[in-house]
Amino acid sequence: MRPILMKGHERPLTFLKYNRDGDLLFSCAKDHTPTVWFADNGERLGTYRGHNGAVWSCDVSRNSMLLITGSADQSAMLWNVQTGQQLFTFNFDSPARSVDFSVGDKLAVITTDPFMGHTSAIQVKTIAEDPEDQIGESALVIKGPQGRINRAIWGPLNRTIISAGEDTIVRVWDSETGKLLIESEKEVGHKKPITSLTKSADGSHFITGSLDKSAKLWDTRTLTLIKTYVTERPVNAVTMSPLLDHVVLGGGQDASAVTTTDHRAGKFEAKFFDKILQEEIGGVKGHFGPINALAFNPDGKSFSSGGEDGYVRIHHFDPDYFNIKI
Amino acid sequence: MADVMLLNEVETTAARLGIDLSEIDLDSIRLPPGEDFGIKSDDEDVFRDENMEFDSGFGNIIVVDNIPVVPREKFEKLEGVIRKIYSQIGVIKEDGFWMPTDPETHKTLGFCFVEFNTPQEAELALKTNGYKLDRSHIFAVNLFDDFEKYMKVPDEWAPPEVVPYTPGENLQKWLTDEKARDQFVIRAGTDTEVLWNDARQMKPDPVYKRAYWTESFVQWSPLGTYLATVHRQGAAVWGGASTFNRLMRYAHPQVGLIDFSPGENYLVTYSSHEPSSPDEPKRVVINIFDVRTGKVMRDFKGTTDEFAIAGSGGVSGVSWPVFKWGGGKEDKYFARLGKNLISVYETENFFLLDKKSLKVENVMDFSWSPTDPILALFVPELGGGNQPARVSLYQIPSKEELRQKNLFSVSDCKMYWQSNGDYLAVKVDRYTKTKKSTYTGFELFRIKERDIPIEVFELENKTDKIIAFAWEPKGHRFAIIHGDNPRPDVSFYSMRSGNNTGRVSKLTTLKGKQANALYWSPTGRYIILAGLKGMNGQLEFYNVDELETMATAEHFMATDIEWDPTGRYVATAVTSVHEMENGFNIWSFNGKLLYRILKDHFFQFLWRPRPPPFLSPEKEEEIAKNLKKYSKKYEAEDQDVSMLLSEQDREKRKMLKEEWEKWVAEWKRLHEEERLEREKLRDGEASDDDEEEYEAKEVEVEEVLETTEEILPFEI
Numbered sequence A: 001m002r003p004i005l006m007k008g009h010e011r012p013l014t015f016l017k018y019n020r021d022g023d024l025l026f027s028c029a030k031d032h033t034p035t036v037w038f039a040d041n042g043e044r045l046g047t048y049r050g051h052n053g054a055v056w057s058c059d060v061s062r063n064s065m066l067l068i069t070g071s072a073d074q075s076a077m078l079w080n081v082q083t084g085q086q087l088f089t090f091n092f093d094s095p096a097r098s099v100d101f102s103v104g105d106k107l108a109v110i111t112t113d114p115f116m117g118h119t120s121a122i123q124v125k126t127i128a129e130d131p132e133d134q135i136g137e138s139a140l141v142i143k144g145p146q147g148r149i150n151r152a153i154w155g156p157l158n159r160t161i162i163s164a165g166e167d168t169i170v171r172v173w174d175s176e177t178g179k180l181l182i183e184s185e186k187e188v189g190h191k192k193p194i195t196s197l198t199k200s201a202d203g204s205h206f207i208t209g210s211l212d213k214s215a216k217l218w219d220t221r222t223l224t225l226i227k228t229y230v231t232e233r234p235v236n237a238v239t240m241s242p243l244l245d246h247v248v249l250g251g252g253q254d255a256s257a258v259t260t261t262d263h264r265a266g267k268f269e270a271k272f273f274d275k276i277l278q279e280e281i282g283g284v285k286g287h288f289g290p291i292n293a294l295a296f297n298p299d300g301k302s303f304s305s306g307g308e309d310g311y312v313r314i315h316h317f318d319p320d321y322f323n324i325k326i
Numbered sequence B: 001m002a003d004v005m006l007l008n009e010v011e012t013t014a015a016r017l018g019i020d021l022s023e024i025d026l027d028s029i030r031l032p033p034g035e036d037f038g039i040k041s042d043d044e045d046v047f048r049d050e051n052m053e054f055d056s057g058f059g060n061i062i063v064v065d066n067i068p069v070v071p072r073e074k075f076e077k078l079e080g081v082i083r084k085i086y087s088q089i090g091v092i093k094e095d096g097f098w099m100p101t102d103p104e105t106h107k108t109l110g111f112c113f114v115e116f117n118t119p120q121e122a123e124l125a126l127k128t129n130g131y132k133l134d135r136s137h138i139f140a141v142n143l144f145d146d147f148e149k150y151m152k153v154p155d156e157w158a159p160p161e162v163v164p165y166t167p168g169e170n171l172q173k174w175l176t177d178e179k180a181r182d183q184f185v186i187r188a189g190t191d192t193e194v195l196w197n198d199a200r201q202m203k204p205d206p207v208y209k210r211a212y213w214t215e216s217f218v219q220w221s222p223l224g225t226y227l228a229t230v231h232r233q234g235a236a237v238w239g240g241a242s243t244f245n246r247l248m249r250y251a252h253p254q255v256g257l258i259d260f261s262p263g264e265n266y267l268v269t270y271s272s273h274e275p276s277s278p279d280e281p282k283r284v285v286i287n288i289f290d291v292r293t294g295k296v297m298r299d300f301k302g303t304t305d306e307f308a309i310a311g312s313g314g315v316s317g318v319s320w321p322v323f324k325w326g327g328g329k330e331d332k333y334f335a336r337l338g339k340n341l342i343s344v345y346e347t348e349n350f351f352l353l354d355k356k357s358l359k360v361e362n363v364m365d366f367s368w369s370p371t372d373p374i375l376a377l378f379v380p381e382l383g384g385g386n387q388p389a390r391v392s393l394y395q396i397p398s399k400e401e402l403r404q405k406n407l408f409s410v411s412d413c414k415m416y417w418q419s420n421g422d423y424l425a426v427k428v429d430r431y432t433k434t435k436k437s438t439y440t441g442f443e444l445f446r447i448k449e450r451d452i453p454i455e456v457f458e459l460e461n462k463t464d465k466i467i468a469f470a471w472e473p474k475g476h477r478f479a480i481i482h483g484d485n486p487r488p489d490v491s492f493y494s495m496r497s498g499n500n501t502g503r504v505s506k507l508t509t510l511k512g513k514q515a516n517a518l519y520w521s522p523t524g525r526y527i528i529l530a531g532l533k534g535m536n537g538q539l540e541f542y543n544v545d546e547l548e549t550m551a552t553a554e555h556f557m558a559t560d561i562e563w564d565p566t567g568r569y570v571a572t573a574v575t576s577v578h579e580m581e582n583g584f585n586i587w588s589f590n591g592k593l594l595y596r597i598l599k600d601h602f603f604q605f606l607w608r609p610r611p612p613p614f615l616s617p618e619k620e621e622e623i624a625k626n627l628k629k630y631s632k633k634y635e636a637e638d639q640d641v642s643m644l645l646s647e648q649d650r651e652k653r654k655m656l657k658e659e660w661e662k663w664v665a666e667w668k669r670l671h672e673e674e675r676l677e678r679e680k681l682r683d684g685e686a687s688d689d690d691e692e693e694y695e696a697k698e699v700e701v702e703e704v705l706e707t708t709e710e711i712l713p714f715e716i
Helices: A319-323 B007-017 B044-052 B072-087 B119-128 B144-151 B617-625 B627-673 B675-681
Strands: A004-007 A013-018 A024-029 A035-038 A044-047 A055-060 A066-071 A075-080 A086-091 A096-101 A107-112 A121-126 A138-143 A149-154 A160-165 A170-174 A180-183 A194-199 A205-210 A214-219 A225-230 A235-240 A246-251 A270-274 A280-284 A291-296 A302-307 A311-316 B061-065 B092-098 B111-116 B132-134 B140-143 B182-188 B191-198 B203-211 B218-220 B227-230 B234-239 B245-251 B257-260 B266-273 B283-290 B296-303 B324-326 B333-338 B341-346 B365-368 B374-379 B389-395 B400-407 B410-417 B423-431 B438-446 B454-457 B466-471 B477-482 B489-494 B505-510 B517-520 B526-531 B538-543 B548-554 B560-563 B569-574 B583-588 B593-598 B602-607
Touching: A013 A302, A013 A311, A024 A055, A024 A291, A024 A302, A024 A311, A066 A107, A075 A096, A107 A149, A107 A160, A121 A149, A121 A160, A149 A194, A160 A194, A205 A235, A205 A246, A214 A235, A214 A246, A235 A302, A246 A291, B061 B119, B061 B144, B072 B092, B072 B111, B072 B119, B111 B119, B119 B140, B140 B144, B182 B218, B203 B593, B218 B602, B227 B257, B234 B266, B324 B365, B333 B365, B341 B374, B365 B410, B374 B410, B374 B423, B389 B410, B400 B423, B400 B438, B410 B466, B423 B466, B466 B517, B477 B517, B517 B560, B560 B602, B569 B602, B583 B602, B617 B627, B627 B675
Parallel strands: A013 A055, A013 A291, A055 A096, A096 A149, A194 A235, A235 A291
Antiparallel strands: A004 A311, A013 A024, A024 A035, A035 A044, A055 A066, A066 A075, A066 A096, A075 A086, A096 A107, A107 A121, A121 A138, A149 A160, A160 A170, A170 A180, A194 A205, A205 A214, A214 A225, A235 A246, A246 A270, A270 A280, A291 A302, A302 A311, B061 B111, B061 B140, B092 B111, B182 B191, B182 B602, B191 B203, B218 B227, B227 B234, B234 B245, B257 B266, B266 B283, B283 B296, B324 B333, B333 B341, B365 B374, B374 B389, B389 B400, B410 B423, B423 B438, B438 B454, B466 B477, B477 B489, B489 B505, B517 B526, B526 B538, B538 B548, B560 B569, B569 B583, B583 B593
């Protein structure tokens, strides 16, 4: 089917997130306004105004009531999804990069960038049921990794936090004590900064994308490297189909490195790989800048991509897609 | 070198062995003589590297002997004279002059040392050997380093030791590959790698890999026997039966360029050196080595000016190769262009042929026939058009002019030899009458025919720009890309036409092709029309026998194309001139992509050349005729391999699937185990992501809208 082209952002996209029901799509961009869309037809539902810097990521609660956003304005905000009302602001000393709600939505993990003498950190906040009771203090602060932490997510049963970033290493932390439990081995891990990390629907495994032109699939509990997907471009975004054994990688040459006028030169394609055989099975073209964000609809029947070009594209799969045999 | 043992360690060891140290006179211990105490190092490299000392630190010192013996009063005057002589040659180092004196008489000893800034200057200063200061003082000049060498010459002659013959490795073992595969070398990042092209398996098969194998580039010798690497100290060649061993080293400090003779008997190495002062020209050193022995057969030294040739200087001042090899695979002659002359040398003694150069006023360019000792040269127009430009063919060694053609209003000439030396095409750019623009024509020489007939050949549209020209290897056809628009035309011509073998005929013209380069298969018949660089790597595989396109394809951004020596496969590569897409593709001759390898920082792709086959042309023809009979065996083999491959593929997939299933089962189990706890975290909300909250039911509703009954007539 023809993709739905959604032009609402004025700056490059940074992050995409579906709610659990798969009817809403939240998009973050370097302009300051996260936007919510109908995932079905691409109609814009509303925006969340209040941030004063690029918004790097977001997460939505299981009941689709609460939205959390992390921004370069050194804050993370809680929003009422329905009304767009700003509920609470967590203030930091440096830009907030990644946000993720825990199972049960009572906790959130937020990463902050290294900035003006502050090192990067992973911060855990408790999320109050009633926004009136919300406090700003962190329940836990983890420091250690060098450079930016591009993504931190919750492990099974909120017992662990998994982080990855510029220092190329994937780490699993104890979410109670902040102790480092496991870290990926240098030999098998990525060779260049990890740009993205997405977990499977059941949280049992996750995939990391890196500028080393590969994506890797890991077991969440043991941090065993299971698969590696090799492509021709730096990987900026990764996602997995919840329905089929497919993995999607998005990326492209860094915008500053693209010199030729030919759009193919950058290979701004969303590449589909067979999750098990690690073989490329296809690609979806369209963006005319690198792909920065990818998300699969939880029903597995559509996915969306966000590019450096400022567009969000929703792709509903043709019936043929579900019969791909390789 | 001996390890320094701590004294207490010695004591404890002695105590353990029951030796009373006080009874031992340590001074009485005599170590075997020599730095290594008689223990030979087994480290091959350390051992060998002793010979590799090119620069012992005294290379820039000369010893001048036979200078006058003077008393102390005249010392300064003599120093002044000698300094004056040598400062004309090079820069004498500060404190670089030393004239020892007799401690008793304070008279000089009749010799002195002069230290220059560079060894090159010292070498130049050797020319003053024999310089007559006056009648009784004739300089004897030697390099300081040479003294040791001369001192070592034994006084008595001893017969040279006869080294028993040991058979070497079979350097051509790779040709006996059972699957008749070809090898290639690639350079990516710091690694250099030799691989088999295993087209049946659709992947390369590694042979040998080495990091930092070369410091700038690698090069196969023309017959494929050696792989040459380039280092700071010189060049080296590698080869062997099973792996790549270093076979020989050729010492040449700061070597920049290398070139093999066509029969790979000789290796020419080139280096240029920055002058000590900016006003002087760069210095050039060229060595010609015997590949097998590693001996320098001849060296040439001079300035870039001497080696830069009129008209074709280029940026570096020297066009490479400086020496062009002629006379086919026998490596009999080599020649270089000089001012108003061409110097032809014989490899028999490495001297000028007949001890003199071939004098040709204003000669601008020359080239050898690839098979015969025939030299073609081009002289441009002189005297404002009063003396026409000409192309001449000379026979070597007789230096007899075989054929000459005068040409008028010529702006430039380029020569293209057919690979068998049968034909020579001279592309002539001429001025139009107004002298404002040029147009192109060709002079076609039929070398092998009596009296060498010349045919003038022009395109139908004379003003078309020629973008590329290429002879069919071993054949009688040639291809031209011509035209001015972004989609030029490609035309094919034959040197034969129907029953008349002496005329050029056109075969076909392909209109509007995205092509700017031509790549004939080494066996002829097939050609790739390629659109490289600005054309993004368009490829068209064309069969010239049938005059039909076999396939069109694209290797995006491709920069290089190379046929394998058998003409069965083609490699296209994107080298690191581009930042992206680096790597190579291997195609079959008819344009089927076989496999694709991506490598960052990809520098070089080179097929290993093969020596010419031993089969006679008649035998080759016979095989071509009965191809079906011969190919049967190989087709069966191909099928077996492809069966095996698909079998292996299935196996591998099955294994991967099973392995994955195991993970999934484990995850399911753990997920189930954690269900209760997860529910607790969600305040008892029962539903899990993997359970459907809403169930989609398909409900069929039938509604009867109308019923009518009709009676139809029944007929039999």
